Amino acid sequence: MRVAVSGAAGRMGEATCSAVSGAEDMELVARIDPLLDLELGAALREQQPDVLVDFSRPDSAVSNIRSAVAAGVHVVVGTTGFDLEQLRGLSGANVFVAPNFAIGAVLMMSFAAQAARHMRAAEIIELHHDGKLDAPSGTAALTAQRIHEAAPDKPVPPIHSVRLPGLVANQEVIFGDVGQTLTIRHDTVDRACFMPGVLLAIRRVQTQPEPLVIGLEALL
Structure with a gap:
């Protein structure tokens, strides 16, 4: 499974990149972050991930999610601080959101x-x-x-x-x-406690029953 991480230079982003790199069924194909000089659109076009994990910022998360879904890329969202109603009605790929992955x-x-x-x-x-x-x-x-x-x-x-x-x-x-x-x-x-939940969401987002699912409890 090809996975890209948005917000890869942040604390949760770095932890997610390490967890994905260590998973036998996943390949980390892009670390997206302004500090790393990799823009989301370029990563979606060039690396063609199956799943985008977003741990970016509240003011950029919705745009990131919409861009990924429009490209047919499923999204796992850990970013908080924005109105989830903005994600309803998106089509083309699935979106999973968890305020907490522990x-x-x-x-x-x-x-x-x-x-x-x-x-x-x-x-x-x-x-x-x-x-x-x-x-x-x-x-x-x-x-x-x-x-x-x-x-x-x-x-x-x-x-x-x-x-x-x-x-x-x-x-x-x-x-x-x-x-x-x-x-x-x-x-x-330790942020390691979030990683089993993040990996579970990455593995499940492609087959989840609805286009938008909120809360890790839905996968347990």
Whole structure:
């Protein structure tokens, strides 16, 4: 499977390039990034990847995705901070989007949705490295959505964002009720934890049941 990575000079992009290079069923054919002097259009034309993995920026992700789909290239998206509604109706290739590729984060969201049915209120605290551009994070926004879907009679939980050096990606959901609290927390200490999910999405995006699929839980 021929794979190109957009945002290849970033932290997640570099980790993805390493993971793809180490996968026996994949070939890394392009590292796309302004810092690497490789433009997306040229890579799509010259390298003809099967899948594009996008870990670019919120202000360029939608354009990247549309260009790839128009070229018949499936896209796995890890970039957050843009309106996903802009991806609906695209045709020509499939798009898979995951705000978080860590299995533990997916479980955290699932447990939070379950707890929301039984606890009175919740708040979300998400903590990321100081280089993260969007706030709140895509994971926090999706967690709030999942909680509201599970308990629509309760308010959407507020989100508090922290950006500090030394962090990678952390999130906790704090539930409160009479005389008790419950905290569900996921901590990322190494970006390697995202790579099994990224590789799974690359392998599945070509055969996913719908043109647009959101959330790693759809593949598990």
